[in-house]
Amino acid sequence: MTKPPFSIGCNGRGAQASSIDRPVSLEEPPLEEQFRLVAETGVFDHFDRLPLPDQLPAYRALVERHALPVRTASWFYRLGEDEPLIGRNLQIAAEIGATMHNMMIFTHHAAGHVVTDDELVDCYLRSYDEGAKLGVEPAYELHVNMWSEDFRRVTPVAEAVMRRGVPFNYVLDYSHGIFKIGNPAEQEISGVRADVEAGRLILDPFEPGNLVDEWLDMGIVRWLQVRAAVPNGPPNIWSLHEPGRGLAALPDDPDQAGKPGRGIMYPFTKPAPGEWHSPWHAWMLEPCKEVVRKVLRHHRDTPDSRLDFVTTEMINLPDYGHNARFSLIGQNAAIAAFVRDSWAEIAPEG
Template sequence: MANDLLFGIQTNGIKHADADPMPDVRTRFRMVKEAGVFDYVDKTPDPDQVEDFKAGSAETGLPIRAGGWFYELGGDEGLLERNVKLGAELGSLVHNTQIKLRHADGHVVTDDEVMAAYLDAAELGDRYGCVPCFEVHVNMWSEDFPRVATVARMVEARGVEFNMTLDHSHVIFKIDNPHEQKIFGTDAKVASGELVLNPFRPGNVIEEWVTSGWVKHCHARAAIPNNPKNTLAHHPDGSVGRGIQYPFKRPKPGEYHAEWDETLLEPWKEGIRILMRHHASDRKAKLGQISTEFIPNPDYGGGCTYSLFEQAIACVGWMRETWAEIRAGA
C-alpha cells in the first residue's frame, strides 16, 4: 500500500559507545536483524565495502533501501551520478543528497544553482531508478530554512517534482537557541514571523515542508530546543560540537554530559507526528521510509558513552507505536 511506512537505520549508528570500534559490515547487518525492529539499512558504502554490503543484505534479508552523501557544486557532479547509480545497483529507492553551502570556487551557492543541480539530479534519478532527495541540514545551503521552499517552488514551476529528506533535528535544536539563531539571521526571521520553528505553532516550517508534499525520505535523530552543545567532541579548529543529538531514552548515570529530561523531546516527537499524520491521509503518499540516525560525529554523539544502537532501537519502537496509533485514527 502507498501509505505503508518502513523503518530503518543509518549504518554509522550501528555501534554502541563512540570509543567502541565500528563492527564490520556483516556484523552490523546481523545486529540490525537480531534487533527485530528494523526493515532495512541506509548507506551508500565506500567502493571497497560494496561487496560486503551486498553479502550482508543477502545473508539477513535486509534491503539497502536508502543511502546518501554530501556534494560540492562545481566539483562533485560525477560523484553524485556514481552514487545514484550505485544506489540503484544496491536496490536503494532514494539517495539522501546534501548540497554544501559553498560552490567549488568559494561563493555561496545561489537558489538558481541549487535548482539547476536539483533538476540534473532528478534526471539521474529517472535514469537509474534511485531518487535524489535534497536534505535539510546544517552547514549546507538548506540551513537557511526559507530557501528550501523557494527552491522547491522554482523546481515545481518547471514541471518537476521536488523531493526532500526531512531531518527536523536541525530545526528543533535551533528553537530558543540564541547562538544558533544568529546563523543566516534566523533570529530576525523568527522575530518577524517569516520563519516559525516551533512545531506546535501554526505555519511552522516543518509542517510547511510536509504538507507541501515534498518529503520523500526522513532521518530520525532526536534533538531538543536549545540542545546542549556536545562538549565531549571537538572539530579540527577546536570548537565543540554544535549539539544536534539528544538521547531518546534515558541514559545510564554518567552516560550523557548534561541533564536528561524526556519531556524536552516533545517538539521533536511532534515533528514526527506531523509527518506521520500527513502520510496517513496523503492520497499521493510518497514517503516510504524513516531511517534512524543516531551517529557519533562531533556535532552529534561524538564522545558519547551511551549506546547509539540502543537509542535507535528505542526510537524506532516509539515511532512504530506512534505510526500504528495515527494510522488507526486515520
C-alpha cells in the same frame, strides 16, 4: 501491530553497541557487525548507507545474509567539483538496490560563493534525469553546513523544481531545526534570527504556521529522518572539533578547533549515570516526537502523500553522539519502536 506503509531504516553510522566501557567512536565497527546489530533489533526494515565502490560485494552478501536490504543512501557534495561523483554514487545506489539518494549540498560552491537557487535547481534536475535511467530518485535534505541551513531557501528551491514539472523530494531531518529553537547564536548561523524574533519564521512545531506544516502542505516530504534533539540542545562537550580529520559533512574550519560539537543530538531514552554529559529531561523531547506524529498524521490523512522512508539518525559524529556512553544502536532501536507504536496509534482502522 499495524505494519507501517513506509520502510523504517537505520543509518549505518548509528550501528554501534557502545557503552560506558566502549564510548561511541568515530572508528566504526566492521560492516558485518553493523548489519548484524541493525537486524538483531527486529524493528528495522532496511539499512541506510551508501557503500564505497569496493564495498559492494560485501554489502550484497550482508543484505542477503541478514535479509536487510539497502533502500536509501546519502552523500555530501560541493557544487563545482563533485558533479561527476553524484553520477557515480547514483550508479552505486542503483547497484545496491537503493531507490532514493539523499544529496547534501554544501553551502559554498567550489568557486567560493554561496550556491545559488538556480545552481541547486539545475543540479537537482540533472540528477533527476540521470537517476531516472537507474531507478534512483535524488533528494535534498535539511542539514547544517548545507544550503538548507538557511531554512528560508527550501520552499523557493522546491517550488522552482516543481515549476519545471519535476517532483521535489525532500528529506526532513528536523533535528537541524529543533536544536536552534531558543538558541539565538545558532539562528544567526542560519541567518534567520531576525525573522524568528519577528514571528515571520516559526521553528516550533507546536505553533501555527511552522516550517514542518509548510513543507508537509507542499507535498514534498519523501523521507523523514528522526534524530532526537531538543530546543537549545546542549553542546557535545565530550567531543572537541579537530579540523583536518575529513569527517563527513563537516567543514575543515580552523576557527572551530577545540570547540565542542553542536548540540544536534539528545538521548531519546533516559541515560544511566555516566552515559551522558548533561542533564536529561523527557519533556524536552516533545518537539521531536511531535514532528514524527505530524508526519505520520499527514501520511494517514493525505491520499497522495509521498512519504516512503523513515530512518533513525542517532550517529557517531562530533555534533551528535561522539564519545557518548550509551548504546547507540539501542537509542536508534528505541526511536524505531516509537515510530512503529505511533503509527499503530495513528493509523486508520481496517
